[in-house]
Amino acid sequence: MLVFQGSFEEGEMKLLQGFCWIFTAALAMRVSAEPNLQQTFSTWVNANGELRLPTNLQRGWLHLGSSALMAADGTRIESIHSVYTQADAADYYRKHGKFADGTVLIKEIRFANMNDLVTGALASADAVDVWFMMVKDTRDRFKGKRDWGKSWGWALFGSNDPTTNVSAGYEQECLGCHVPAKRSDYVYTKLYPGLRPGP
Incomplete structure (x- = not known):
């Protein structure tokens, strides 16, 4: 607690109050700007179950880990895969060992350069x-929708148009690669250090 000796003139007090208000407002804006579990089904998923890709993943989103995919001939790295989520989603997973409702997982695949x-x-x-985008839906809000199943929403966005989900449906586009990770809720959790407790 701050203790001030002496007395403030009225102008000085108003100035101090102004600084306090600006600091509080800035802090509130920062917190509200960070993605969180509570905003998932109002921001990244609409009432029809259509998924929207967040932008600026490197700002505000938590990087869970990256992996490199080797080319089929084994001579070079073909692509770099980086996965992001909300900070509170990762906190929940580390505490409970499962994904919370509203968890958003985004895998960004970039071409690789060899240097x-x-x-x-x-x-x-x-x-x-x-x-690739996944949204945890423990309530089965969109049962029967082609992009929803196994308690997840699934989407695919191309770099030429990040606003459009081009997936033909999760069973055709996504599930085949995720079935081997069924025991960990269809997510390759072992690849993501950010989900582990500790440093």
Whole structure:
């Protein structure tokens, strides 16, 4: 608690109150700008169950981890896959060992560049290819919709138009790759250090 000795002139007091108001407003704006579980079904999913891809993943969203996909011939890295979620979604998972309702998972796939550096061959991320998006729905709000099933919403967005879900449906587009991860709620959790407790 701040303690002031002496007395403030009226103008000084108003100035102090103004600074306090600005600080409080700025803090509130920062908190509200960060994605969270409560806003999922009002911001990233509409009433018809259509998913919308968030922008600026590197700002506000928590990076869970990245992995590199080798080309079929094993000679180079083909793409870099980075996964993001809300900070409170990761906190919930670390505490309970399961995904909370409203959890958003976004996998951003970027083409890879191979670089010959003094430390050796290094793969770096380049332009975005596609985004995959999953939304946890423990209440089965959109049962029967083609993009919803297994208690998740599923979507695919191309870099040429990030506003349009181009998935043909989760059973055709997504499920085949996720079935091996069925025991961990169709998510390859072992690939994401951000879901583990501790540093």
